[in-house]
Each structure stands twice: as structure tokens, then as C-alpha cells.
Amino acid sequence: MPELPEPDVAREWLATMTLIRRFEERAGEMYARAKVGGFLHLSIGEEATIVGSARALRDSDYLISTYRSHGHALVRGTPPENVMAELFGRVDGCSRGRGGSMHMFDMQRRFMGGYGIVGGNLPIAAGIALAGDYLGSEDVTLCTFGDGASNQGTFGETLNLAALWRLPVVFMVTNNQFGMGTSLRRHSAVTDLQRKGESLGVPGMRCDGMDVLETNAVVSEAVRRVREERRPVLVEAVTYRFRGHSMADPEEYRSKEEVASWRERDPVPGFAELLIAEGVIDEAERQRIDEEAIARVDAAVAFADASPLPTPESLYDDVYVLDQEVRGWYSLETADDRGAAAGGDEGPAGAERGDQRAAANDEIPQQLTEALAAGEDGRERSEEPA
Ligand SMILES: Cc1ncc(C[n+]2csc(CCOP(=O)(O)OP(=O)(O)O)c2C)c(N)n1
Secondary structure (H helix, E strand, C coil): CCCCCCHHHHHHHHHHHHHHHHHHHHHHHHHHCCCCCCCCCCCCCCHHHHHHHHCCCCCCCEEECCCCCHHHHHHHCCCHHHHHHHHCCCCCCCCCCCCCCCCCCEHHHCECCCCCCCCCHHHHHHHHHHHHHHHCCCCCEEEEEECHHHHCHHHHHHHHHHHHCCCCEEEEEEECCEECCEEHHHHCCCCCHHHCCHHHCCCEEEEECCCHHHHHHHHHHHHHHHHHHCCCEEEEEECCCCCCCCCCCCCCCCCHHHHHHHHCCCHHHHHHHHHHHCCCCCHHHHHHHHHHHHHHHHHHHHHHHHCCCCCHHHHHCCCCCCHHHCCCCCCCCCHHHHHHHCCCCCCCCCCCCHHHHHHHCCHHHHHHHHHHHCCCCCCCCCCCCC
16 A cells, blocks of 8 residues: 555545535536536546546646546635536636536636547647647646547547657546446457557556555656656556446446445545544544535535526627638527628628627527527437537
8 A cells, every 4th residue: 555645635635535525416416406507427436536646736737637527626626616606507617607517627726627528638638738848847737538538539649649749748547447338348449548558659557546545656656757757658547437427327237236346445435444544533533524525515505506697698708709700500690791691891791709799799699599498509409418
């Protein structure tokens, strides 16, 4: 077993893992009560992987993850209030209510999201690392993704370039055994995931992702190598998600016995019991840590509930593609466009952009809201998933 960190550090790790667990449980409840729109992917069971790896970083390093990212925002220090408000789609959310569960973001804490596209965050991680190189910084980027994402084209393309250009990225595959309802051995020819980067020039390491100490020790070593040697490393963290892929998962692809056997290794009580056995905390302190987490999550829900929804008028804030620039279901005809089509002398609209244009077309939010409400957005509606 790797050495325990200083008592205060160990307490903080336990408190953060507990906060993530309690937050996720409540997020699931809030989803069931229709407080949260869209999809919701929980990382219950993966807390040791999240905390162990993120605590290997300096504050100035970058973290980028997937749609299963509430815990990543929390571990970087985004207040639970702002994470919950994001789930509720409120203005005080960390993405101002525009991103929802899958698109958490906190630039100030160098948490770079939150992405709905499987494997979509890998090239972005390489870009962040390349930018850091240009700036001459020592920053490392930790890029987490699932075992399923290791089959995406972006995995090979990004690892190849990262090795070639010696980019300081720790690629961490969170092997929770499934890509949606497909088990690792049914979706990947190579199941020893740490080796999947070898032919691309990226050496691999593995850790027990249910053990926060081992995860931290291995990822710390990976971060050190990446920072000093300026070349990428792939770490496989072996873990398990205790809940379904998303909230709409009947879980027919695995047995209750299998889930129960992994739950015996639950990383949160496991670490608490280790700290008690080692005399770092006692049972009363463990209780207190749990009660504090629950109280913080209560406060987050109250905060999110009290935070307003974004106004319809703000619909076009931060949107940079409008009407004639790109045609799609979201392309709305503005009064200017109609004038142009009717022989106006301005030609196709497009001279004005963004806020300026939106300000000139107050009717757009209303049109879009009505179109969406009437199901006229041209998209198929499906229950599942990201
Ligand atoms: C490019 C792309 N293909 C498919 C999907 C649908 N999808 C969402 S999650 C998921 C499974 C990904 O599994 P994994 O990478 O192992 O991550 P996990 O969900 O286990 O965290 C799939 C196929 C998607 N979002 N993006």
C-alpha cells in the first residue's frame, strides 16, 4: 500500500470523495423529480479515480473530462452550489445554465469541461498542451475518458500527435468496465488498456481506481514524468460505475451479483475505514465529514432552486452562428433576411454578428422557443443518451 499522505490531506481527500458521492446521489434524486433536464451520468463508484488523479495536479495544471463530470468540477473546487445550479439550468450554474450536466466548465479553476462527444475531449487536451508549450509554461493537462472512448479515432490520432510533438498530457482512461451497455471485452480487442498507446509511442501505467492512494501515487508519477520529460503517458484506472450508464439504463447487461461484488470494494467507506484503522480519524469524525457533505449538498439544492432561469432574451448570448451563416434547424429567418430575400439591397444577411445581430432581432428567441415547444426542431427525440 502506498504511504498515507499528511493527516489533513487524507481528511480532505475523504471529504471530497464523500461530497462527490452525496452530490451525485442527490443529483439522481433531483433528476427523478424533473429538476434536471437532458441527461444525467453519475460517477458513483469512481470517486477514488477522480480524487486520486486530480490531487496529483497543481492548481495551474488543466483537467478535461467527459459528460460524466460533476465530480471533476467538484474536485477542482467549483462550489457545489454552482454545479447544482448548472444541472438545474440556472443562471448561477458554472456554465451559466447553458451546458447542463454534460457541459460543466470552470476556466478559473482550469477545469476545461465537460464534453458530450465520446472521445471529443482528447484532441482538445492536445491543443491545451500545445498552447502551454507555446507559452513556455510547465503546465500538465490531465485528460480523462472512458474505456469506450479508447476505440474512437480521436484516441489514436491524438496519442500519435501528442507523442510526436512531445505534448505534456496524461491521458487517463477510466476503465469502468462498460461503454454504455457493452462490456470491455465485447468492445475492445485489446483489454489491457494501458498498452493501447504503445504502438503510438505513448507508454502505459495502470492503477487500481478503487484505491485513492494507489491512484494518486501512479498518476503523480505519470504527471512527474510528463512534466519533466515533456512526453505523454497513458494511465489506465480500473474502476466500476455502480449506477447505470445514465438515468435511463435498465442495466440488462450485467448481473446484480457482479455489481454487489464491486460494491464490496466501495472506495468511499473503504478509505474512511482505512483512515480509522490508521488512527487518522475516528468514527465521530467520519460521521461529521458525512454530515457536512450532506449539509453542503442541501445548501447547493436550495441555492440552485433560488437561482433564476436564463431569460428568453439572453438566448443568443454567446451564440456565434446565426441564420444565413449556417443552414440548419437552428437557422432562423430574421426580419432583415426576409427583406433581403424580397429584393432588399443588403444581400444575404450576415454583416452583423452575435450580440449586435441578436439585439436587432428581438423576435428570434420567441420564434425558437415556440419552434422547440412545438417539436419543430427537426431532431429525433430519443430517450437515450448523450
Ligand atoms: C461520438 C459519440 N458516439 C456515441 C455517443 C453515445 N455515447 C454516449 S456515452 C457512450 C459510451 C461511452 O463509454 P465510455 O467511453 O466507456 O465512458 P463511460 O460512459 O463509461 O464513462 C456512448 C457510445 C456519443 N456521445 N458520442
